Amino acid sequence: MAAPHKLCMIPGPVEFHEDVLAAMASPALSHIAPSFIDCFGRVLENLRHVLLTKSAQPFVVAGSGTLGWDLAVANLIEKGDKALVHNTGVFGDRMGDCLATYGAEVSHVRAPPGHRPSLQEIEQALTADGPFRMITITHVDTSTGVLTDIQAVAEVVRRVSPDTLILVDGVCSVAAEPIRMDDWGIDVVTSAGQKALGTPPGLAVVLASERAMRVFNSRKTPVAAYFASWNRWLPIMQSYEKRTPSYFGTPPVQLIMAMDASLKLILSHGMEKIFAEHAAASDHVKQVLEGWGLKLVPQSREAAAHAMTAVYYPEGVAASALLSSAAAHNVVLAGGLHPTIAAKYFRIGHMGITVYEPQRKYIETTLDALKKALVESGYQLPSQ
């Protein structure tokens, strides 16, 4: 007999809707079947609605979210370009490695775990060390749960260094936190399917502004990667959106059908409602945890992501005991990821259907399991 399903309440992969899983099990279909061409074209169009952009060029390619970085950086960076990393954790460090691989001279503006650089620090770095071809911002660093105010950072960049491309790593924010690509002047958003986009892992997602495409088109040197080159994928994406067959690599048919199902659900709620519901669910989770005397990893509520919560273990509670106990109550949580504090905190994902279909009661189930696990781990909850 199969073991009962444990709720997967980590910051991705997340619980998937039944329509999404049904699409995953679709029988074989040619990647140039008219029904699939239409599906892929719709996914590309719908991603523009999710990112609140009329003109950005979407790319959806088989790969993990990290491939999305290559799909942006390899196309926009040329050897010797300066790049600035707005660094709030592990994924900022890694983005620096990615930029350096493609020849960038990389500077970081770092903050300690849980914190984020100030706007003054960003402005100073942009003016003192520039001009930069690109600034990268991890919208939500999944390692620390820190949320960056990308609108405010983008305003600074546009004011003091107007030609610098703004790349947002939205792996843990797209379809949960507002990203108004056109209004805020964001040039590139990279993401992946398995977080708030509600699709099993295996899809890299990139949207590139018209300005980013112009920078790409005026490159002086060839793109240094083969698979990640927009020269291969741009004609393919344009063809699918025009509903005509085209081929470079075989697209992951079932995953794209699954993303189509998920995007339809998300857009049926409307993006403003989706954002508001993620904020409300996050506030609820954080309020309950703080009520239990737990301390968030992010420096403040304002700096905390809405699709996940990173929270310190209480004094005296062993990491492994707490997570095992929660799993025994059929809820899977994630340990820490930031190397300097990894053993001291854990992470809860709350995004997608968990949030916009509250009738599932995944958040209540999770908080109940966590409460039992805390008690079983010897923690005394404050009396209320």
Added chain:
Amino acid sequence: MAAPHKLCMIPGPVEFHEDVLAAMASPALSHIAPSFIDCFGRVLENLRHVLLTKSAQPFVVAGSGTLGWDLAVANLIEKGDKALVHNTGVFGDRMGDCLATYGAEVSHVRAPPGHRPSLQEIEQALTADGPFRMITITHVDTSTGVLTDIQAVAEVVRRVSPDTLILVDGVCSVAAEPIRMDDWGIDVVTSAGQKALGTPPGLAVVLASERAMRVFNSRKTPVAAYFASWNRWLPIMQSYEKRTPSYFGTPPVQLIMAMDASLKLILSHGMEKIFAEHAAASDHVKQVLEGWGLKLVPQSREAAAHAMTAVYYPEGVAASALLSSAAAHNVVLAGGLHPTIAAKYFRIGHMGITVYEPQRKYIETTLDALKKALVESGYQLPSQ
């Protein structure tokens, strides 16, 4: 009401087993859940059994088969290395582009569509233009259905240029044609899930010999791609195989579970039986088509793939009419792909469960539909 499923008899994606589709619909599971770690480890081990190697290092990464090329070439080629492409079609041309992207000086030994270079031509190129860091061989060029005798080519390479790495693009051959990596001295095999490996598209597969890993470890320059670098993935693959958690990019959990299901089915038959059954099914298809007066694209039966058949339309039969008519009989076939003859031929895929579960009668159903489509397209079958 949903339209009835049309058999997907193209050279990938292919029809999938029910166990594989059930795995695709698995609910959310953490990429570091013990059950998934065990599954991923088993997939890596089982790929060695499929490729008949004891010591090669497997890599399984979210991506299309083309990413598999980057996962090999970016790691083994350094700027200025010479590379030789054994070119039997579209995928040889593309491999040349991939090699050049990573700095190789590329030579091709080409043959016209349907043909393959002779061993003498290969030997001459190796001795006249070398030494080559790498030779690449498309085992089956999906564009033409031409099969290369990789054992014979490998013997030539080992004899006249023993230090040249041998890379086999096995996208359309792995788990259908024999590839005896260890016995034949093949250094790298690249593949993808959606052909004879029987998994929906979205997985790039690479196996690298110990010699290839030594060449990688003695690189003088950094790997020029970020996502495709073995520096990122080698520790991850080693961890999963040791059944310990590890993270670089989120693996495509459901696709890997699907590949696990498919590999179990394949290995339950045994590789020698799998190879023999693909050969027998292919012989049957080709004999029937030739009996109907159709002409194969490959120059001879010996040079024809066993997982697919590329065959010219008979005189006077319009491409679109024939494929539409077959689809009306619920069988999807593929058009031509090689640009110089694309409108003149079509392709049938026959691999995986179509072959090793003959009780499904997919081949009979396909031949029946094709026969009806030929007649409906105005072709007069020879009386028999």
